[in-house]
Amino acid sequence: TVHDAKRYKIGFAPKNLFQVLRQKGLLELAKKAGITKAIQERITFTFFDHYNNPVGFAARSIGDTKPKYINILNSPLFKKEHFLFGLNFLAKKEEVYMVEGYLDAITCFKTNIPAVAIGGTSLSVFQLNLLKPFSKIIIAFDGDKAGVRAAFRALKISIKANIPLFAVFLPQNEDPDSLIRKKGKNAFLQLEQKDLFKFFIEKLMTFPPQIAVKKLSNFRRFLKETNNDYSLILLKHLKEINKSIHIGYSLNHQKITPEKQILYALFSNRIFLKKALNEDLLEILDPEIKEAAFLFLETNALPHHNLYTPILAKALIKPAPETAVLKVIKYLQTKKLKNTLKEKDVS
CATH class of the missing domain: 3.40.1360.10 (Dna Topoisomerase Vi A Subunit; Chain: A, domain 2)
Structure with missing residues (x-):
């Protein structure tokens, strides 16, 4: 209605908008304000600053013309991403x-x-x-x-x-x-x-296991990198959620061997997993462990058809504490040293 147009400062940019602006001597000023011919033949909406001064415009197409919404160009007064209409x-x-x-x-x-x-x-x-x-x-x-x-x-x-x-x-x-x-x-x-x-x-729980675990891992990393009050609160919530999450993979029916416990700890921390690889600490374990570790570090994805993928999945969902990871690293370093000494004795 006319009342709405006046109340909410709604207008219309005619096809001859630039001709009208030129006749009124306002064309150069309009260009400096970011107004272009793109808004012609569209309904216009006005943006205001916190002093209630008009600073910019957006335009909406009539009918099915694409794009539906167009903004004027950025200017010293107006950057669209800095304003909200209304x-x-x-x-x-x-x-x-x-x-x-x-x-x-x-x-x-x-x-x-x-x-x-x-x-x-x-x-x-x-x-x-x-x-x-x-x-x-x-x-x-x-x-x-x-x-x-x-x-x-x-x-x-x-x-x-x-x-x-x-x-x-x-x-x-x-x-x-x-x-x-x-x-x-x-x-x-x-x-x-x-x-x-x-x-x-809730939506994450409906995803296939492989995708869900990867998304959860990426999201946790994003929260840690953001490191503000809200992200830290959500990280705490994630820890609670992890206790009840069940994503396809499960260790409930597997025999938990010492080797799997070692792997679970290592896969809980990318930094220490990389350290274990660099120091050749995984050489004393199953070759498939090394393969799973390499693939995970390179692609940030769970390796397919690997015996140890379920353990990696669990580590991503509910990581082991850093103290446990450090103990495993120390254990592997000690075991590697003993093996090296044995080889020297044999030779």
């Missing part, structure tokens, strides 16, 4: 929804749902930090596989930003705008809010 309309700092589209956000505003729009670009750490004053951040994703992948990417961004995120997943072929228009605001508000980290773990 943030200036929010007064209360309670929970807030993050949606993709500008029209999604406007429909939320009109039904008193606090929301901001990302606008078809990847979520950034800077954008999440803009929402730090809010008590809870819920991001809306499509319910398909692409939505799940986007949720996993958002989880990593939220960890880097040191801010927990929650997620809702939309019904098939629906966005917040269409869902609210068809079924009312409660249909959107009643979507189950899921802690994004817990959702990641």
